[in-house]
Every structure is written in C-alpha cells, then in structure tokens.
Amino acid sequence: MNRDRRYRKHVLAGVALGALALGGPAAAADMAAVYDWTGFYIGGHFGYGGGSLGPGTNPLPEQGVFLPHSVTGLIGGYQAGYSRQFSNRFVLGIEADASFPSPMDGAALRPAPFNATIDYTGTLRGRIGYAFGSWMPYLTGGFAWGHTHVNIHDDVRDIISSPGQYHTGWTAGAGAEFAVSGNWSAKAEYSYIDLSRRLYDLSGFALPGINVDPRIHLVKLGLNYRFGDTPWIAPADGKTLLPESNDWNIHAQTTFLPQAYPSIRSPYAGAYSLPGAGQLQETWTTTAFIGARLWQGGEFYFNPELAQGFGLNGTLGLAGFPNGEAQKAGAAFPKIRPQRYYIKQTFGLGGEQEDVPDAANQLAGKRDIDRVTLIVGRFAIGDFFDGNSYAKDPRADFMNWAMWSSAAYDFPADLPGYTRGAVAELNRKDWAVRAGLFQVPTAPNSDILTFKTGGAVVEFEGRYAIFDQPGKLRLGAFGNRGNTGNYRDALAIEATNPALDINTIMAGIRRDNLKYGFYANAEQQIARDVGLFARASWNDGQNEILSFTDIDRSISGGLSVKGSYWGRPSDTIGIGGAVNGLSSAHRDYLAAGGLGLLIGDGQLNYRNERIFETYYAYALNKQFTLTADYQFITNPAYNADRGPVHIFSGRLHGEF
Incomplete structure (x- = not known):
C-alpha cells in the first residue's frame, strides 16, 4: 500500500464524522520526520456539553438533537493559537477559544417562574503535548x-x-490532535470549566434570589488550519505541510446583514405589526461546510452553523420578509445548530461525464451526466428544489423571501428553515425529475419536526437554449399534511360567539389538514452575464400556513447583470419585484384579528403586498463581497392602511 493510499485512509477516519483514528506504526514513522507542529492556527469545533448552573436555577434545556438536552446541548465555536515544537518532540502552545450552546429544546421546557441559561464560554489556555509524528496528545489549562x-x-x-x-474562572482538559492533509489537523478534546458564582437578586419580581454557579463539561471535535511561524502566510516554498486529499473538503461562509427602515404610516397596529417608529436590526451567520467521500459514489456532508441577531421586529410584520438570513428563532448571543447532515449516493448510468468542481457541499471529481442520486438526512428543501441561477441565495443575491423562493410553497421546515427527509433525482442531459418526502413541524411555527404527518414535492426541470442562450424551466407540485386549523371553520365558530378570541379558536380546532399547490420557476440568459428570472406559485389557501410565510399566491421576476460590462466582472447588479396575495378565507381570518406566521395587524384593509428590490454586490476581493440593497414594500402585510416601507440593507459576505 503506497503512502498516498494510506493517507486517504487517515483522511476518511479523521474527518468524515470527526471519528479520529491513528495510522499504523509505519505510517507514523514515515511522517515523523516531515511533520512539525510549529505555527499559528485557526479553526472551529463542534461537540456536546453538560453540567450544572447550581441548585434551584431551573436551567433552560438546550437542544441535544440525537443526544439528551442539557444546560448547553450541542456546542460549537472557534479557536486560534500558536504552537512551538522543540527538538525533544515536546510541543508548547497557547490557545484561545469561544463556545456557544444550542437553542432551547421547547419540548423539554417545564413551567417555572424563571430559567437560567449560559450564553457562551471562553478560555485562554496553555497547551503541552508530545509529538508522535502526525499526532499529538496534550494537556491544557488556564483562564x-x-x-x-x-x-x-x-x-x-x-x-x-x-x-x-x-463570570470568570478556570479550565482544564486533555485532548489529541491529528495531522489530516494539507495544512489541516483534526482534534478531539475534553474540557472542564469552573466559573465563579453570581447572585441574581429577583426580589423586584417577588422571587427569591438565586446563585448561578456554572460547572460545565465539554467534549469537542475540531479542525485547525496551520499557517506556519508567520500568521496568515503560507510557507515560502508554496507547499502545504502534508499532501492534499480529494477525499474530503471544507469550506466556510460568514454573512453580516444589518437592515433598517424609517418611520411608516401606522394608524393602528396588532401583535405582529411592523412598528411604526422605524427600526434597525442585524443578523450574523457563520457556517462550516464539511464533506467526506465514504465509498464509490457515497458522500457525507455536515454543516454546523452559528447564528446571532434578529430580523426586523423579530421577523414579524411582512409576508415577503426582507432578510433571507433572518431566522424565526433569533438570539442575542450566537447559537449553534447542525443545520445539515446528510448522505448522498450517486449511481452513474454510464455515457458522457462532466467535471464537478470543488465547492461547498460538493466534492471535486467526475460524474455521469445520466445518473440517479439519493439523499437522506437533514437539509433545506431549497438545497435541491426551486433553484435559480439569478435569485436563490440571500447571502449573495436578492434578500427578500418572495424573490429567492416560490413564496406560496409552504415548504416543511423548523424555525431556521431546515427539515429531515429523503430526496431522489433522475438526471439526464436536457432534463431532470426529482422528488422528496420530509418531516413537517408539529404545529405552525413549531421548532419540532415530526413524521406523524409529512410533506412531499415533485419537480421537473427542463433545460433548453433560445438563440444559443441557455435557459431552465422548473415545474413543481407540493403537498403537506400538518396540524393546522381551517380559516373558514374558525370564522364560523367566532361568528356564533363573538366574545371568543379567534386565535384561541384556531388553536383549538387544529387537526391533520392538507395544503397543496404548484410553482413554476424560469431563468433565461439573454446575453453573456445578463439573465432574467421569473417565478409564480399558488397554494389552496384554506388551512393555516405551517412553515414558511403568509403567502397563498405570488409572482416575482427580475434582471441580473454581472459587472463585466463596466470592468468589474465579479460584481452583480439585480433589479426585481414581487406581488403577493392571500386567499379570501385567509384575508377574512386576518381581518377578524387572526394572527399568521409573520403577520397580524388586528384588522385588514386588504391589498396585494407589492415589493420592489434592487441591489449592487461589490466584490472587495476573492473572498468578500459588500452589498447595498434597497427594498420598497407597498401594503405591508397586505394592509393598505399601513406603510409603505423603505428598507435599507448592507451585507458583508465572505466565502472561504
């Protein structure tokens, strides 16, 4: 077995799921002479934690997903440090890190007058290890x-x-780090964190004081990228520390997106109305995209993501919401979620092949054009359906929900927009057909997914050319069965007893109901670096929206132009618009004081919600793009009595 093949085995064992393994003695001896742990490094980690915040603190249960909820649940964060390897193979170093917990596990929360929670932990530690060539066990401790x-x-x-x-305190732990490929290393580490006790005086709320006394245990799996003695500088000879591998990859993105609007006309407001006084909010996400080749045609992808911040008004007040990065589960401090984890199996059918470039959630290589692909796990439905080259990614192009999606498709999702399920696709050179089955939330706007009911979608994609300019048409049909209420049934009950609150009525009549609909999605290049797009979508509008947003009919379209025409080939300008509408039953429900997923003014002077959006994305360099975006929304939340709204946005987006 040659060295490269041994190396691929190290990669698969060390990176695919963070299950780290050692090579044999021969491999260790082969690499001992060439690998040096000296250098600066940065990286990220993901794991699980637990512990205590002290007696009587009623800690919030944080999501463990496949593991039990705990005071931290799943954790994730960043680290950076420097190591120096000496001639006797001892390695000394210093490392700083920050770890953030998961969102709350709503199903595990029990009634209590108060709940304590930990927002983050940070450490500054020394490390001492011993280098066995390509792996290094170590002890660590500090502040x-x-x-x-x-x-x-x-x-x-x-x-x-x-x-x-x-709180301040101390930490101690141990771990092992393994050279993987290129300048990358993987690590597994246990840390104990002991923080000082702090008294919360709750007498102003007629509650006893409590002592919050954190004692935290963390198990972390991480990846580090090593630069050498000079931070951010690759070795002078241009070589990586170890050979690169095609059997795994890692990419990352970060997006900071502030939005603001000035005061608007607001003669009245309801529980979910956009505030009349104007507002400024921001969101920030950071995502790692880790992929590993498992076997022939088999790939695994894992995307942990940190998200912080809020959409305008807590992501309430507009059906076509202006920030595609805004989650319904906003947080003042970053929260970690394993947004994607799925296995992808591709079966080639022979014939012509195509190159697959290295990208986020895409391993480089070749594949048959004629193929069958199966995907099972957790993902966003938009990863595989309703794609569009010009309006699909709120981190790079249009920001409004009604612009980057077929907005009347109430796709199954939890609060951040992801689900679990399976997708199958048959691809040919000029067409493809794909279908999926997914979990749905247990109730409207629930963060808990269930297979008790479910959602399905089927999409046909046709590829063609008009005057040698490529285009695509996607046609989809969808259906969801979820725990929702019927608008007409709620209105009928409220008519017999007007003293009842219609939202209470709706919650009481929820049962398994079907929502179905259709969408069409087209894109057409009209010249080099110039393209048009258009979408139309419709759902039956009889039962509550379950997952996405309060839209029963929507049309959108626009123009995208790359900056090659003015000497800025990496820049993009986009101009587009959308018109959203509701079924008559949905309108009457809102007019009676009903609340939707995002909207509810208490009354309604119905008009279609109309959106205009334009943006300019300016490429700062190969990694970062700065975008200026303007949106003008008439009849916000379908209400002609309120608005219009002028929304100004900036977006700093980095890809690595």
Whole structure:
C-alpha cells in the first residue's frame, strides 16, 4: 500500500464524522520526520456539553438533537493559537477559544417562574503535548470566562425580563490532535470549566434570589488550519505541510446583514405589526461546510452553523420578509445548530461525464451526466428544489423571501428553515425529475419536526437554449399534511360567539389538514452575464400556513447583470419585484384579528403586498463581497392602511 493510499485512509477516519483514528506504526514513522507542529492556527469545533448552573436555577434545556438536552446541548465555536515544537518532540502552545450552546429544546421546557441559561464560554489556555509524528496528545489549562442570564416569566410564561452577568474562572482538559492533509489537523478534546458564582437578586419580581454557579463539561471535535511561524502566510516554498486529499473538503461562509427602515404610516397596529417608529436590526451567520467521500459514489456532508441577531421586529410584520438570513428563532448571543447532515449516493448510468468542481457541499471529481442520486438526512428543501441561477441565495443575491423562493410553497421546515427527509433525482442531459418526502413541524411555527404527518414535492426541470442562450424551466407540485386549523371553520365558530378570541379558536380546532399547490420557476440568459428570472406559485389557501410565510399566491421576476460590462466582472447588479396575495378565507381570518406566521395587524384593509428590490454586490476581493440593497414594500402585510416601507440593507459576505 503506497503512502498516498494510506493517507486517504487517515483522511476518511479523521474527518468524515470527526471519528479520529491513528495510522499504523509505519505510517507514523514515515511522517515523523516531515511533520512539525510549529505555527499559528485557526479553526472551529463542534461537540456536546453538560453540567450544572447550581441548585434551584431551573436551567433552560438546550437542544441535544440525537443526544439528551442539557444546560448547553450541542456546542460549537472557534479557536486560534500558536504552537512551538522543540527538538525533544515536546510541543508548547497557547490557545484561545469561544463556545456557544444550542437553542432551547421547547419540548423539554417545564413551567417555572424563571430559567437560567449560559450564553457562551471562553478560555485562554496553555497547551503541552508530545509529538508522535502526525499526532499529538496534550494537556491544557488556564483562564475561563462566560456569560449567563435569567429569563423571568409572567403568569402566561411570557419573558418580562432577562438580567445577565459575567463570570470568570478556570479550565482544564486533555485532548489529541491529528495531522489530516494539507495544512489541516483534526482534534478531539475534553474540557472542564469552573466559573465563579453570581447572585441574581429577583426580589423586584417577588422571587427569591438565586446563585448561578456554572460547572460545565465539554467534549469537542475540531479542525485547525496551520499557517506556519508567520500568521496568515503560507510557507515560502508554496507547499502545504502534508499532501492534499480529494477525499474530503471544507469550506466556510460568514454573512453580516444589518437592515433598517424609517418611520411608516401606522394608524393602528396588532401583535405582529411592523412598528411604526422605524427600526434597525442585524443578523450574523457563520457556517462550516464539511464533506467526506465514504465509498464509490457515497458522500457525507455536515454543516454546523452559528447564528446571532434578529430580523426586523423579530421577523414579524411582512409576508415577503426582507432578510433571507433572518431566522424565526433569533438570539442575542450566537447559537449553534447542525443545520445539515446528510448522505448522498450517486449511481452513474454510464455515457458522457462532466467535471464537478470543488465547492461547498460538493466534492471535486467526475460524474455521469445520466445518473440517479439519493439523499437522506437533514437539509433545506431549497438545497435541491426551486433553484435559480439569478435569485436563490440571500447571502449573495436578492434578500427578500418572495424573490429567492416560490413564496406560496409552504415548504416543511423548523424555525431556521431546515427539515429531515429523503430526496431522489433522475438526471439526464436536457432534463431532470426529482422528488422528496420530509418531516413537517408539529404545529405552525413549531421548532419540532415530526413524521406523524409529512410533506412531499415533485419537480421537473427542463433545460433548453433560445438563440444559443441557455435557459431552465422548473415545474413543481407540493403537498403537506400538518396540524393546522381551517380559516373558514374558525370564522364560523367566532361568528356564533363573538366574545371568543379567534386565535384561541384556531388553536383549538387544529387537526391533520392538507395544503397543496404548484410553482413554476424560469431563468433565461439573454446575453453573456445578463439573465432574467421569473417565478409564480399558488397554494389552496384554506388551512393555516405551517412553515414558511403568509403567502397563498405570488409572482416575482427580475434582471441580473454581472459587472463585466463596466470592468468589474465579479460584481452583480439585480433589479426585481414581487406581488403577493392571500386567499379570501385567509384575508377574512386576518381581518377578524387572526394572527399568521409573520403577520397580524388586528384588522385588514386588504391589498396585494407589492415589493420592489434592487441591489449592487461589490466584490472587495476573492473572498468578500459588500452589498447595498434597497427594498420598497407597498401594503405591508397586505394592509393598505399601513406603510409603505423603505428598507435599507448592507451585507458583508465572505466565502472561504
């Protein structure tokens, strides 16, 4: 077995799922003479934690996904450091890191007058290890800090206050780090964090004081990229520390997106109305895209993501919401979620092949054009359906929900927009057909997914050329069965007893109901670096929206132009618009004071919601793009009595 083949085995064992393994003694001896742990490095980690915040603190249960909920749940974050390897193979170093917990596990939350939670932990530590060639066990310890807060509830469990405090303390742990390929290494580490006790005086809320005393255990799997003695500088000879591998890859993105609007006309407002006084909010996401080749045609992808911030008004007040990065589960501190984890199996059918470039969630290589692909796991439905070259990615092109999606498709998803399920695709040179089955939320706007009911979609994609200019047409049909209420049924009950609140009525009549609909999605290049796009979508509009947003009919379209025409080939300008509408039953429900997923003004002077959006994306360099975006929304939330709204956005997006 040659060295490169041994190396691929190291990669698969060390990276695919973070299940780290050692090569044999021969491999270790082969690499001992060439590998040096000296250098600066940065990286990220993902794992699981637990522990205690002290007696009587009612800690929030944080999501463990496949593991039990705990005071931290799943954790993730960043690290950076420097190591120096000496001639006797001892390695000394210093490392700083920050770890963030998961969102709350709503199903595990129990009634309590208050709940304590930890927002993040940070450490600054020394490391001492011993280098066995390509792997290094180590001990670590040093200074730690963190932040906690306490949610205080009223009688109906709404949060009325969230005081917070900082803590300092110490940490100790142990781990092992393994050279993988190129300049990458993987590590597994256990850390214990002991933070100082802090007293929360809750007497102002007629509650006893509590001592929050964090004792945290963390198990982390991580990846580090090593630069050498000079930070950010590759070795002078241009060579990586070890051979590169085609059997795995890693990419990352980060997107910071502030949005603001000035005051609007607002003669009245409801629970979900956009505030009349204007507002500024921001969101920030950072995602790692890790892929590994498992076997012939088999690939595994894993995307942990940190998300922080809020959409305007907590992502409420507009059906065509202006920030595609805004999640319904916003947070003041970053929260970690394993957004994607899926296995992809491709079966080639022979014949002509095509090159597959290295990209996020895409391993480089070749594949048959005629192929069958199966995907099972957790993902966003938009990863595989309703694609469009000009309006699909709110991190790179249009930001409004009604511009980058077929907005009347109420695709199954949890609060951040992901689901679990399976997709099958048959691809030919000029067409493809794909279908999927997915989990749906347990109720409208729920963060809990279930297979008790489910969702399905089938899409046909045709590829063609007009005057040698390529184009695509996608036609989709969808159906979801979920725990929703019927608009007409709720209105009929409210008519017999007007004293009843229609939202209480709706919650009481929810049962398994079907929502179905269709979409059409077209894109057409009209000249080099110039393209048009258009979408139309419709759903039956009889039962509550389950997952996406309050739209029953939508049309959108626009123009995208690359900057090659003015000497900026990596820049893009986009201009487009959308018109959203509701079924008559949905309108009457909102007019009666009903609340949707995102909207509800208490009353309604119905008009179609109309959106204009334009943006300019300016490439700062190969990694970063700065975008200026303007949106003008008439009849926000379909209400002619309110608005219009002028929304100004900036977006800094990096890809690595």
